[in-house]
Amino acid sequence: MGSNCPDSAMDNGKYSEELAVAVRIVHMACCLCRRVQEKLVSTNNEQVKSKDDDSPVTVADWSVQATVSWILAEVFGSQNVAIVAEEEIQTLSKPDSADLLEAVVNTVNECLSDAPKFGLKRPDDALRTSQVLDAISRCNSTGGPKGRHWILDPVDGTLGFVRGDQYAVALALIEDGKVVIGVLGCPNYPMKKEWLNYHHKFYQAMSKQSPPASDSWEKGCVMYTKKGSGEAWMQPMVLGNEKLEWPNSARLIKVSSIDDPAMATLCEPVEKANSNHSFTKGLVYSVGLNIFLHPNGRKQPLRVYSMVKYAAIARGDAEIYMKFARAGYKEKIWDHAAGVLIVEEAGGVVTDAGGHPLDFSRGIYLEGLDRGIIVCSGAALHEKIIGAVYASWESSNL
Numbered sequence: 001m002g003s004n005c006p007d008s009a010m011d012n013g014k015y016s017e018e019l020a021v022a023v024r025i026v027h028m029a030c031c032l033c034r035r036v037q038e039k040l041v042s043t044n045n046e047q048v049k050s051k052d053d054d055s056p057v058t059v060a061d062w063s064v065q066a067t068v069s070w071i072l073a074e075v076f077g078s079q080n081v082a083i084v085a086e087e088e089i090q091t092l093s094k095p096d097s098a099d100l101l102e103a104v105v106n107t108v109n110e111c112l113s114d115a116p117k118f119g120l121k122r123p124d125d126a127l128r129t130s131q132v133l134d135a136i137s138r139c140n141s142t143g144g145p146k147g148r149h150w151i152l153d154p155v156d157g158t159l160g161f162v163r164g165d166q167y168a169v170a171l172a173l174i175e176d177g178k179v180v181i182g183v184l185g186c187p188n189y190p191m192k193k194e195w196l197n198y199h200h201k202f203y204q205a206m207s208k209q210s211p212p213a214s215d216s217w218e219k220g221c222v223m224y225t226k227k228g229s230g231e232a233w234m235q236p237m238v239l240g241n242e243k244l245e246w247p248n249s250a251r252l253i254k255v256s257s258i259d260d261p262a263m264a265t266l267c268e269p270v271e272k273a274n275s276n277h278s279f280t281k282g283l284v285y286s287v288g289l290n291i292f293l294h295p296n297g298r299k300q301p302l303r304v305y306s307m308v309k310y311a312a313i314a315r316g317d318a319e320i321y322m323k324f325a326r327a328g329y330k331e332k333i334w335d336h337a338a339g340v341l342i343v344e345e346a347g348g349v350v351t352d353a354g355g356h357p358l359d360f361s362r363g364i365y366l367e368g369l370d371r372g373i374i375v376c377s378g379a380a381l382h383e384k385i386i387g388a389v390y391a392s393w394e395s396s397n398l
Contacts, residue, residue, distance in 0.1 A: 030185040036060040041164040063107040064154035069135040085139035085152040145361040153334040157306025168307040172337035177361025182341035225345040232346040255377035256316040264319035310339025314346040324372035331366040349382040
C-alpha cells in the first residue's frame with residue numbers, strides 16, 4: 001500500500017498493515033454514513049428500526065457492518081478475521097423488513113464500488129443479499145483474553161445520527177485482551193476547533209457557498225493510532241470525488257496541557273438513558289469543579305453524542321469526560337476501545353472511577369468496571385478528578 005502514515009512509528013513495525021487498512025475502511029464507512037444521514041434528515045423516511053432494547057438502528061448500521069466485514073475478510077482472509085460488532089441480522093431478516101434489507105444491500109454495493117478511491121479492492125460483482133447477510137452475521141465473535149479480535153461499532157451514537165447530529169464510526173483491534181489499534185471516524189466533527197461553537201448544519205450550509213479549495217468550513221475527521229507509538233493522528237474526511245492520497249494532510253494531535261480543574265472543559269454524554277447525569281452534576285459542584293457550571297463562565301459542559309467525546313479529549317478540545325452508568329447498564333467494549341487507545345496515545349489517561357485501567361479481555365462487556373469511566377487530558381488532572389469522585393461517592397444515590 002505504499003507509505004501508509006506520515007511518521008515512521010505508524011508506518012513501520014507490528015500492526016502497520018492492519019492500521020493502514022483500518023484507516024481506509026473507516027474513511028469509506030464515514031462516506032457511506034454521510035450519504036445515508038443526508039437522506040434520513042432530508043426525507044424523514046422509515047429506514048430506522050428499534051432493537052430489543054429500544055435503541056434505534058438504521059440502514060447505515062447494518063451497511064457499515066457488512067462493508068467492514070467484507071473488506072477485512074478480503075484483505076486478511078475470512079478464516080483469520082474475528083469481529084465483535086453490535087448489529088445482528090434478526091430484525092433485518094424478518095419478512096416485513098424486505099424494503100430495509102434491499103436498501104442495505106444497495107447501500108453496501110454503492111459503497112464497495114467506491115473502494116478503489118480509498119485504496120481498497122472492490123468486489124468483481126455486486127454482492128448478493130445472502131452475501132451481505134453473511135457478512136453481517138460473521139461478526140459474531142465475543143472477544144476474550146486470547147487471540148485477535150476486530151471491534152466494530154458501525155454507527156456509535158445512532159440517536160445523534162438520526163437527528164442529523166454527531167456520531168462516530170469506531171474500529172479497533174484487540175490482541176490477547178489488549179487494544180492495539182484504534183480508528184475513530186467523526187463525520188460531523190469539524191477539523192477546526194473554532195467551528196465547534198456552531199451546529200454542523202450551519203457550516204454544512206456554508207460549505208456550499210465557499211470555494212471548493214477553501215478548507216475554512218472543512219467538516220469531518222478520522223483519528224487513528226497504534227499501541228505504544230506515543231502518537232495519534234488526524235486526517236480530514238475524503239469529500240466528494242476526492243481520492244484518499246496518503247498521508248491525506250494528516251496532522252499530529254495531542255491532549256490539552258490544562259491540569260487545573262477550574263480551567264478545564266467537561267465532556268458529558270447526551271444520552272440520559274444510559275448515564276447518571278445527577279451524580280456527575282453533584283461531582284461537578286464539589287472539590288473545586290463548580291466552575292464548569294458557572295453561569296458567566298465559558299466552561300459549560302460539552303455534551304455530544306457517541307465516542308466523539310474521546311475525539312474531543314484526544315485533540316485538546318476538552319479536558320475531562322466522565323460517564324457514570326445508571327444502575328443495571330453494562331458498558332460494551334465497542335463503545336470505548338478505539339477512543340480509549342487514541343486518547344492514551346495522544347497523552348491522556350483513561351481509567352474506571354477507581355483508577356484502574358479498563359479491561360477489554362473479558363468479552364463484549366467491560367466487566368469489573370468500578371462505578372464509571374474517567375477520561376482526562378493528563379495524569380495530574382486525572383488524579384484530582386479521581387480524588388473528587390471518592391469524596392463525592394458517599395453522598396451519591398447511585
